[in-house]
Amino acid sequence: MEKLNDTFLYTIDKCFRSYHQFAQKNVRKAGFKITIDQWLILKNVSENPDITQNDLSKLVFKDKASITRIIQLLINAGYLIRETHPGDKRRVNLTLTTSGEKITAEVEKIAFQNRAAALKGVNLELMAEMKIALQEIINNCS
């Protein structure tokens, strides 16, 4: 029987965890008290100002319950404002505060460096092919 840690999906798992830890460590080392997951939400809200929590959850591939909780922490930290949508009272309007915008931009720089460091030496063409293959796997799982 094939050993578990020889499998391809095991390597993906490991790669993802490995990068996540690396990225989180660098953000912390730079003095920011924010998690990668929290930053990811801020970043996506700033990229898509009218987004709902539901769509946000699809975008980052997390459960909507997780989104609710991460957003609550971001509000507590003063990075995000939540208001009910005027046109649809079920929805919420999410807006970055000034300090939210500030930290988003600052951590963005670190995120950029993290990605560059993580992908150093990996062939660009291969990366493009890999993206397609990964997308195929995602489709297979949906």
Add this chain to the structure above:
Amino acid sequence: MEKLNDTFLYTIDKCFRSYHQFAQKNVRKAGFKITIDQWLILKNVSENPDITQNDLSKLVFKDKASITRIIQLLINAGYLIRETHPGDKRRVNLTLTTSGEKITAEVEKIAFQNRAAALKGVNLELMAEMKIALQEIINNCS
């Protein structure tokens, strides 16, 4: 500025989550009340009977605190036995119970099907190249 969900590492994240959810769903649908993470521990213990929790944590790339807690749940469920190692009282000896061995083997079949379904249509050579590239990323992050 590059949109976040265009990045390669974002796709890896998504692929991993997507597969994990898919795999967990199939295990549950088959009637097993065990999580993928718990099964992963059982499987690795059965593959490496003398392993320590520390090495286990490196193998599955999780924190040793997580390992302690997952193992506690597996003991509660009657799948695993934990004893102190006779030669080194700091260490623990982990042994699968009969029902632990049974569920490990049964879920293994589903895991095998899951992997096959997830990787359907993905070129084998590309997969080999990808494994090398992913390993490179892992190294970059270490």
Add this chain to the structure above:
DNA sequence: AAATATTAGTTGATATATCAATATTATACC
């Protein structure tokens, strides 16, 4: 318009992730 279905978001329960601090035992050094 009333009944029904759908959608957006929250909450409870449980599992996992991570860091930091701790207890216990083993090993290295002197």
Add this chain to the structure above:
DNA sequence: GGTATAATATTGATATATCAACTAATATTT
């Protein structure tokens, strides 16, 4: 042999993941 150091595992605190059940609001149907 005793002391400092290292290794193994646990625990506390907090963040995240997921399902299921729920509330409230909107959309659809009849």
